[in-house]
Amino acid sequence: MDANPHVNDPRQHINEEPRNDLFDLMNGFFGMLTLMAIIFFGMVILKFIAS
Template sequence: MDTNVRTPDPREHVNEEPRNDLGDLVTGFLGMTTFMFVVFFGMVIIKFLMSE
């Protein structure tokens, strides 16, 4: 018995959006590094002001 079942071809990648993975990686890495530098120097300044 034949049934009319239409299965999508998984090679079509219908839901994929074009993305720049390396750009996302670099942006995330630089953003987190910048954030950590700001936190670090903020703590250094706070410690300097508290020690006086």
């Protein structure tokens, strides 16, 4: 008895969207860097206002 012949081969990548992984990585990195810089400078301004 053979295995089920109707199983999809996982090497076909049917559900995978064509994306630029490097561009996604750079967007995530610079987006997080921008967010952290805004938070940092906001906290520095709050510290000077409070003192």
